[in-house]
Amino acid sequence: MKAGDTRRALAKRWLIRLAVPLAVAALVVPGAGPAGAAPARHYTGTEYDLGGATRPIDGPQAGVDALAGQISASTDATLADLAREQATLPYSRPDAARPGAPPSVETYPRPDSQAASDQYSTSVWQLGRRHDSVTYTVAARRPGNRELDTSWTSFSFTGPVMVAVRKLSGSATGCLVRPTADAIRPWFVGDTCYFLLTRPANLSVEFAPNTTTPVLHPMLVFANPPESDVPSPNDPNVLYFGPGVHYLGPNVTLHSNETIYLAGGAWVEGAFLGIDVQNVVIKGRGIIDGLFMDTGNQAENKQQPGLIDIRCDNGGDPARTCATSPTSRNVLIDGVTLVDGPRFNVRALSEYTVIRNVKIIGWWINTDGIVAGDKSLVENNFVKDNEDSLKLFWGDSVVRDNVVWQLENGAPFMLSWNIEQDSANFHVYDNDVIHVEQYNAPTQGVFDSRHAGKGHLQRYLFENIRVEDASYRLFYLNVEHNTWYDPALGYGKFSELIFRNITAPATFTLPSVMNGIDADHGFTDVDLVDLRLGDTCVTDAPGANLQLDPDATDQIRIMKSSRCGGHA
The missing domain is CATH 2.160.20.10 (Single-stranded right-handed beta-helix, Pectin lyase-like)
Incomplete structure (x- = not known):
């Protein structure tokens, strides 16, 4: 039997064995529980006030939970208004798949002028039938990029499918699929990574041993819902x-x-x-x-x-x-x-x-x-x-379910770059940062602000943010003087920020920082709740590897609940 026939036979066998139970499992609704109000959570941690004074936290934090509820209620109302506006668009x-729609896969033709990737090929299997999905590539453009190129494929589907990504160049010992929160468990046979999908996802398929920065030849799979x-x-x-x-x-x-x-x-x-x-x-x-x-x-x-x-x-x-x-x-x-x-x-x-x-x-x-x-x-x-991948500048906004792969510069989440207008109410949740390639610029972090504008930016709720392959810096939050802003226009500030249920690696090269200009132009009322670095839920600034400006930060609370590491 030829090698290609062997791979096709293997694919069919795995599809029959695994597609049906996974499709059934996808119908189960997790997390159902008895109705009733949740009890108040108990928190332990440390509060840092202006001048560097500290106070222990030991008990419920009604103000934090109330602020989170107010922000999410405000942005939920915005989503309702937005839905009414969008309904007027053609x-x-x-x-999304139509209820009761039969399983389907749609792949797309490659223009003759656009070369296929020389690193990877992709096929999608459903009900024993193979669909080849074009895999493109683009080369790194900027001198100093830590990668050499990026390949990707895009298809649309309904129902369970098996995806097979074949490595065409070099050897590998295994594979993984990010975001890891999607809990996709691939298996590696010969030169091919196989995995099952039951719902749309934007993924990175990575071949061991090159699965951490820099990944020289990234491979992305964009598995879309059917067009409606x-x-x-x-x-x-x-x-x-x-x-x-x-x-x-x-x-x-x-x-x-x-x-x-x-x-x-x-x-x-x-x-x-x-x-x-x-x-x-x-x-x-x-x-x-x-x-x-x-x-x-x-x-x-x-x-x-x-x-x-x-x-x-x-x-x-x-x-x-x-x-x-x-x-x-x-x-x-x-x-x-x-x-x-x-x-x-x-x-x-x-x-x-x-x-x-x-x-x-x-x-x-x-x-x-x-x-x-x-x-x-x-x-x-x-x-x-x-x-900057996701700019969070203008309020009454929801940013959710995105995947970010950050290259050497910029930030996955940029809160301000000299914003001059007041903005409020941002709900940023269920986002995955799968790689961060920052390594040599001291003003970078996963969460970043370079705020020299006069705007008062407030009421940010970050929750369920998962940071995977990152090692440089987690927080770089600054109200600052910088060369891109006229100080005669006046300076602004941040207030009422919640970072809740954030998971990240245990160690970073640089400490996190939160700095300001003075007591009126800095950070006030900021909560780091259930911040988990590696396996540790932090309760103080040293544990968070966080440096606070004592003259420009006030009511900074770092605390954990008994549910640290779980979803809010």
Whole structure:
């Protein structure tokens, strides 16, 4: 029997043995329990007040639980408003399998001009049938990138499937699939990593021994839900791109009441700009490629447009004017993949914005991932870039169920970069940071702020954040003087922040820091609750490896509950 026939026979055998029990298990609803109010939790830890004074914590913390409830109630109300706005958009129904839909797999054609990966190939098995899924690759662009390239595949499916990722170059001794919180248990046979999926996921498939930074040849699997609301190519309000390469160039103008659809197999070389637009949809399974704009020079790339840029004006500083006068409104960006953008990827400074299941691969410093305006939902995205991945600048926002692979620069979660407007109510939860490649810049961390603006930023609730392969620094939170802001405009502050149920590795190269300018321009009322470093739930600043500025931090509480390590 030939090697290929052996692999196919093995795949079928495993599919029969494992698909049925896993599909049944997927119907079980975990966590069901008796009704009734939960008892007040007991906390132990330490509070740090202005001047470095400390007080022990031993008992319930009603204020913390109440603040968390207020933030989540506020953002839940925003989600309800956002759903009503989105319901007015054409082709806006979320992608999902129809009830009772039969099992299916959809793969997409590769344009002849785009090479397949020489590192990996991918097949998807369902009901004994094999579907080959195109695996692409993009090479590292910036000198100093710690990786050599990144490969990825994208398909859509309903029902259980088995995914087989074959390593085409080099040897391996095993494999793993991240995020580990997805609890996908692969098995490795010969040169191939096999695993089962019963629901959509954005994943990294890694071959031992190269499973920690730097992973030289990353391999990503984007397993999408089936498309639910595909536009008609005959709709006059739809700009439809079918399979194949489309050369559009920079600054493709977006119009109000317009839908941009990229079918699976579409490869679009273009950058989309919308100014003062309403009711815009950009969706599909296609790819937006920014390589044609890449000059190969960091400084020159700063002048290039983003791949999707929706804002309120065409001059000045959009980060300032769009916050106070958000004239763009009701935007949906869903399902597309963005690669090789030389500048930022998605900047949607519009009210009532949903950014969902977008996949990003970028290489340059200043190639930010995703930033959305007020009243936004950012969910189920995958961001792998070399600048800030998820910017948390404009309030009444929910950021959930995203996966981040952070390159050498920037931060997975950026709370402020000199924001001048007051912002409040951010709920950031159930996100996975699978790799952080930071190693040599002292202003970096997983959670980061470089706040020299005059804005008062408050009411952030981070919970159920899982940090995997990271070793540089966990928190770098600063209100500071810096060279990108005029101090004559005045300085701001942070207050009412909760970091709850955060898991991260045991040790980092640099200590975490929380600094300010003075007592009025720093951090007040910050709670680190159930922060678990390795196997330890921390209860004080030394245990958290956290340095506090005694002159600019007040009411900083570090504590654990009896449920430390579990979900809130």
